[in-house]
Amino acid sequence: MASIQETRRVVVAIDGPGGAGKSTVAKRLADRLGFLYIDTGAMYRAVALWARRQGISWDNVQALEEMAKAAAIGLESNPLKVTLNGEDVTLAIREPEISQGASKVSAIGGVRRALVDKQRELARQASVVMEGRDIGTVVFPDADVKIFLDAAPEVRATRRVKELEQKTPPAPPKERVLAELEERDQRDRGRAESPLVQAPDAVLLDSSGLTIEEVEEAILKLVRERTTNGREHQRG
Numbered sequence: 001m002a003s004i005q006e007t008r009r010v011v012v013a014i015d016g017p018g019g020a021g022k023s024t025v026a027k028r029l030a031d032r033l034g035f036l037y038i039d040t041g042a043m044y045r046a047v048a049l050w051a052r053r054q055g056i057s058w059d060n061v062q063a064l065e066e067m068a069k070a071a072a073i074g075l076e077s078n079p080l081k082v083t084l085n086g087e088d089v090t091l092a093i094r095e096p097e098i099s100q101g102a103s104k105v106s107a108i109g110g111v112r113r114a115l116v117d118k119q120r121e122l123a124r125q126a127s128v129v130m131e132g133r134d135i136g137t138v139v140f141p142d143a144d145v146k147i148f149l150d151a152a153p154e155v156r157a158t159r160r161v162k163e164l165e166q167k168t169p170p171a172p173p174k175e176r177v178l179a180e181l182e183e184r185d186q187r188d189r190g191r192a193e194s195p196l197v198q199a200p201d202a203v204l205l206d207s208s209g210l211t212i213e214e215v216e217e218a219i220l221k222l223v224r225e226r227t228t229n230g231r232e233h234q235r236g
């Protein structure tokens with residue numbers, strides 16, 4: 001007889017602005033629950049990187065839509081790895097120019113539709129923790145658990161500097177990181193296509209004064225309340 005785990009997929013949707021802690025917490029939750037971790041921002045970043053390398057401008061809508069459809073984007077969890085057409089682009093997609101580019105290409109309807117199709121396809125295979133900007137509103141409006149993870153801009157900028165320091169040192173000054181985050185937030189919240197907005201039924205979590213462990217526990221509690229098949233792996 002098929003187990004519940006095999007017959008019923010679970011979707012945990014985590015949306016929010018950059019630097020709120022989505023990636024860290026989504027990855028930890030996925031490991032703990034035995035779910036797939038899907039970083040949808042990495043997909044927009046991969047399209048932006050490909051466009052930049054091909055010299056395609058951010059306003060060439062048609063070419064960008066074609067690229068989003070054609071891109072073979074691979075997301076691996078352990079260790080974290082993003083591939084674009086077979087090439088490891090894990091670090092290249094984190095560069096500041098690509099962050100801004102991803103925010104620009106993600107405003108294009110055709111790019112979004114192509115990537116949303118890929119995101120839904122990934123969740124057909126397994127239960128997922130998926131993070132992004134529109135997961136609870138557009139990609140999976142009927143997700144089992146929806147979180148809107150936010151934090152004060154200052155806190156988000158400090159976290160982003162730390163992350164850049166680790167991934168692609170040296171990190172730019174905090175003021176610049178803050179200005180870029182705010183510019184991106186404004187674009188992501190203000191666009192016509194699937195803007196960054198809290199779904200009416202999402203739980204708002206402000207991570208400003210919380211540790212990663214506290215955010216993780218709060219979300220895990222919701223997953224346990226709302227699903228019966230959140231298979232949990234104990235950390236050794």
Ligand code: DC
Pocket residue numbers: 018040041042044045099102103106107131132133134135184188
């Ligand atoms: O999460 P991130 O910073 O890696 O995302 C990069 C950009 O991609 C972000 O500025 C907005 C866009 N994005 C989006 O529009 N929808 C998503 N589901 C994920 C990211």
